[in-house]
Amino acid sequence: MTGGGAKIDSGDLDLLAQRLSQSVRGRVERSLPLARHTTYKLGGAAELYLEPADETDLVRAAEVVEESGVPRDRLPVLTLGRGSNIVISDDGWPGLVIRLGAGFSSIEGVAGDRGVIAAGASTTLPLLANWAARRSLTGLEWGVGVPGSVGGAVRMNAGAHGRDMAAALVEASVFDFNAGVVAKRPQRDLGLAYRTSNLIETEIVTRARLRLAPDREPSIRARMEAYRKHRAETQPGALQNAGSTFKNPEGDSAGRLVEAAGLKGFTVGAARVSELHANFFMAGEGATAQDVHDLVHEVQARVLAATGIELQPEVRFAGRFDQAFAGERR
Ligand SMILES: Cc1cc2nc3c(=O)[nH]c(=O)nc-3n(C[C@H](O)[C@H](O)[C@H](O)COP(=O)(O)OP(=O)(O)OC[C@H]3O[C@@H](n4cnc5c(N)ncnc54)[C@H](O)[C@@H]3O)c2cc1C
Known part of the structure; x- marks a missing residue:
């Protein structure tokens, strides 16, 4: 994730920022400090920052970049989740940072299939684990102390206490920013292994479908509490x-x-x-x-x-x- 290569001209970036601002509903910024969006609270600014309002907005943004004619190798793309597994350079990110916001945070059950849920990529794992617990669904308790987003967790195949995303994930909706295409990728096609996947920088997870299992809420809560306690005792x-x-x-x-x-x-x-x-x-x-x-x-x-x-x-x-x-x- 170097974002190396020839740097994009600052005037071209201004122009692109202007076009994006006119075309998308979400937030577009030039030189946005990223430190506050990471748990390390370190690093410089994004040359160009986009927080799309929803999936349609994200697709539109990719079209605007395509139409602008800016060479892709001069506009490295970085998707930022909750910034809990990343160190951003003191020089910042030399291209476009995409951060999925509130428009990607819905969680819902899938009609007709009791254990299957769909979660937006910006939802956090602790939130999702609690949502599932309230509905007496087990399989995400491990996420209660992992401060990442669902998108970042798919990308990293996050896990703890012997479980991981791969164990629950059915499929992920992935938007290829360079190709401008959204595809549903089944779990087996994501190359999920210990803290890794085959997703590349320009592939953005927008949504995940997960299969959980029914259990009694008190048992689920007891496991979550034990994990929380273990973390508090052994981690900073x-x-x-x-x-x-x-x-x-x-x-x-x-x-x-x-x-x-x-x-x-x-x-x-x-x-x-x-x-x-x-x-x-x-x-x-x-x-x-x-x-x-x-x-x-x-x-x-x-x-x-x-x-x-x-x-x-x-x-x-x-x-x-x-x-x-x-x-x-x-
Ligand atoms: C206190 C603490 C405890 C932690 N404990 C654990 C643990 O027990 N187990 C564990 O696995 N991890 C743990 N982590 C690390 C981290 O929370 C996970 O890796 C988490 O999944 C990262 O998600 P994020 O949204 O913060 O991703 P970020 O840090 O923002 O990004 C990480 C990577 O994912 C990519 N990415 C982010 N969002 C998307 C998206 N929507 N689509 C595609 N790619 C995306 C980024 O480009 C980057 O390559 C811990 C972190 C902290 C601070």
């Missing part, structure tokens, strides 16, 4: 971090490896490895996105040197980052 909460930094390697835990390498509390700039959970990396007062980037890479290098295991980041980095860090900045 959703402030200034993005959950697990690295994926767990086969048969081991990333947090255990980071801790075993003696890196709990290790800092780069104002970013530090959490004392409570070594796979959570916190942004302290004055931290930059580059600090978080450098901390992730320094920890990765040290764990590799200590154990021979190369941890793979689960957190995504968007935009330009300096790769030259050599470990001297404390």
Whole structure:
């Protein structure tokens, strides 16, 4: 997610912003700061920002971009959900950021099929888990402490406590921003595996259809409460971090490896490895996105040197980052 390549001219962006503002009902902004839209609360601005009002609006926006003749490689697209698994560069995003807003937040049962529900991509997982619990439907309790959106959760195949999106997902509605086409993609075509999918940056999940199972509400609530309690005791909460930094390697835990390498509390700039959970990396007062980037890479290098295991980041980095860090900045 570098958004690299030749930069779009600022005058072209102004013109495109103007055309979008005239054609779509949703919000269009130039140079919108993105930090407030991420749990890390870090990073720069989106050159161009779009919050489509609904799916028709999103389709219209893609048409406007197509008609503008701006080369696609000069307008990198980034879809932002709740920003709970992403670090945006201090330089911001050099193209178009699309964030689905309230028009994509409906949740409804599917007529004639008691366990099947349809959720808009901007709905949050805790909200959806509670909605399902109220209707005595099980299968999403794990999402109660995961502060992401349904769209982001499909993209990442989010999961916890032995369950994930793949287990409940029937199909996702995916809008291909470059092709301008919406398609219903069945779960098996999304390449969902441990914290990954085959969705690319310009493919936007707008809706998900999920199959849940009936259960007693008190049992569902008890599981949710146990998960919540476990998180509160073992994790630092959703402030200034993005959950697990690295994926767990086969048969081991990333947090255990980071801790075993003696890196709990290790800092780069104002970013530090959490004392409570070594796979959570916190942004302290004055931290930059580059600090978080450098901390992730320094920890990765040290764990590799200590154990021979190369941890793979689960957190995504968007935009330009300096790769030259050599470990001297404390
Ligand atoms: C405190 C905390 C705890 C967490 N615990 C867990 C956990 O237990 N399990 C877990 O799996 N994750 C966990 N996470 C990480 C995160 O919440 C999940 O990965 C979540 O699914 C990300 O959703 P999001 O909407 O925030 O996505 P973002 O962070 O906004 O984006 C993540 C990726 O998804 C893409 N994306 C976002 N929306 C869409 C869309 N509509 N269509 C297509 N692509 C999209 C983005 O382009 C990006 O590549 C945790 C995070 C925090 C802060």
